[in-house]
Amino acid sequence: xxxxxxxxxxxxxxxxxxxxxxxxxxxxxxxxxxxxxxxxxxxxxxxxxxxxxxxxxxxxxxxxxxxxxxxxxxxxxxxxxxxxxxxxxxxxxxxxxxxxxxxxxxxxxxxxxxxxxxxxxxxxxxxxxxxxxxxxxxxxxxxxxxxxxxxxxxxxxxxxxxxxxxxxxxxxxxxxxxxxxxxxxxxxxxxxxxxxxxxxxxxxxxxxxxxxxxxxxxxxxxxxxxxxxxxxxxxxxxxxxxxxxxxxxxxxxxxxxxxxxxxxxxxxxxxx
Numbered sequence: 001x002x003x004x005x006x007x008x009x010x011x012x013x014x015x016x017x018x019x020x021x022x023x024x025x026x027x028x029x030x031x032x033x034x035x036x037x038x039x040x041x042x043x044x045x046x047x048x049x050x051x052x053x054x055x056x057x058x059x060x061x062x063x064x065x066x067x068x069x070x071x072x073x074x075x076x077x078x079x080x081x082x083x084x085x086x087x088x089x090x091x092x093x094x095x096x097x098x099x100x101x102x103x104x105x106x107x108x109x110x111x112x113x114x115x116x117x118x119x120x121x122x123x124x125x126x127x128x129x130x131x132x133x134x135x136x137x138x139x140x141x142x143x144x145x146x147x148x149x150x151x152x153x154x155x156x157x158x159x160x161x162x163x164x165x166x167x168x169x170x171x172x173x174x175x176x177x178x179x180x181x182x183x184x185x186x187x188x189x190x191x192x193x194x195x196x197x198x199x200x201x202x203x204x205x206x207x208x209x210x211x212x213x214x215x216x217x218x219x220x221x222x223x224x225x226x227x228x229x230x231x232x233x234x235x236x237x238x239x240x241x242x243x244x245x246x247x248x249x250x251x252x253x254x255x256x257x258x259x260x261x262x263x264x265x266x267x268x269x270x271x272x
Contacts, residue, residue: 035071035074035075035268036074036075036076037216037217038075038078038216038217038218038219039075039078039079039080039208039212039213039216039217039218039219040071040075040078040079040080040219040265041079041080041081041082041102041204041207041218041219041220041221041230042079042080042081042082042220042221042222042261043081043082043083043220043221043222043223043224043227043244044058044081044083044085044090044093045058045083045084045085045223045224046188046223046224046244046245046258047221047222047223047227047244047258047261048064048081048258048261048262049061049093049258050257050258050259051157051188053157053158054144054155054157054158055085055089055144055146055153055155058093059093060093060094061262063262063266064262065094065097067262067265067266067269068094068097068099068265069097070269071265071268071269072099074269075212075216076212077100077113077212078212078213078216079099079100080099080100080101080102080110080207080213081094081099081100081101081102081103082101082102082200082203082204082220082222082227082230083101083102083103083104084103084104084105084148084151084153084185084187084192084200084226085103085104085148086103086104086108086148086149086150087101087103087104087108087110087119089103089148090103098110098113099113100112100113100207102200102203102204102206102207104122104148104149104150104151104194105150105151105185105192105194105198105199105200105203105226106122106198106199106200106201106202106203106204107121107122107148107149107150107151107194107195107198108120108121108122108150109203109206109207111207111210120206121150122150122195122197122198123150123195124149124150125149125150125151125152125182125193125194125195126180129173129177129180129182129193130147130152132173133152133154133170133173133193134147134152136154136166136169136170137154139162139165139166139169140156140159140161140162140165141159142156142158142159142162143155143156143158143159143162143166144156144157144158150194150195151185151192151193151194151195152192152193152194153190153191153192153193154166154170154190154191154192155189155190156189156190156191157188157189157190160189163189163191166191167184167186167191170184170191170193181195181196181197182194182195182196183195183196185225185226186225187224187225187226188223188224192226199226199229200222200226200227200229200230201229201230201232201233202229204218204220204230204233205233208237217237217238217239217240218234218237218239218240219239219240219242220234220239220240220241220242221241221242221243221244221255221261222241222242222243222244223243223244223245223246223258227243227248228248228249231243231248231249231250231251232250235250240252242254242255243255244256244257244258244260244261245257
């Protein structure tokens with residue numbers, strides 16, 4: 001188990017060989033007249049927003065909220081944020097705007113921006129398990145603990161030397177609780193532990209069953225390992241997938257940085 005988690009941690013930036021990597025993404029002008037036929041699904045950190053030393057430091061650049069609002073109108077509401085963050089956290093970042101979303105890696109879902117009764121929530125992570133996992137943050141200064149309710153994340157961007165120790169500690173806890181229904185998600189300088197049984201992909205699958213997404217062609221953009229589950233289901237849904245910052249396997253193309261994603265989304269609104 002220890003070596004398995006270690007491999008996961010070191011495999012966070014899987015890329016394709018240069019010969020087989022997708023080309024940089026051109027603006028798909030063919031999509032512009034057909035915004036009424038697609039569903040736009042967007043990861044947040046590292047995709048829409050630039051990564052920061054801590055999760056609380058991210059900010060929404062000028063113009064992005066307007067772009068997302070106009071795309072929501074042009075797609076008749078078929079725009080959703082797909083994130084590991086909680087719904088509450090997403091709302092704080094984008095306030096006062098509220099968007100449909102798959103949150104908590106699929107643990108939460110907002111199907112309507114007008115009716116909170118439509119929100120879907122999974123059970124929270126076991127309190128004792130969270131307590132044991134939270135103690136890992138004491139391994140080194142700079143490890144930041146984030147309790148999302150349905151998962152617990154250990155951020156080590158400020159303590160990259162602690163990566164191996166973090167994953168080894170998580171491995172020991174999992175070995176002590178072999179029947180616990182949990183899953184470890186390695187990400188960009190973050191180790192996240194959540195309930196098994198739901199992923200971003202399962203959330204997207206469910207989202208696409210409901211209006212206004214139903215019957216549309218999904219277009220998903222993501223950057224991290226946790227987005228690969230969504231990349232993988234796009235062909236089955238006749239969808240398009242684009243990665244950010246790295247040339248992920250199985251995508252239609254990639255963007256170099258979140259700024260390129262924001263520019264791409266703005267250009268979708270311009271028929272010229």
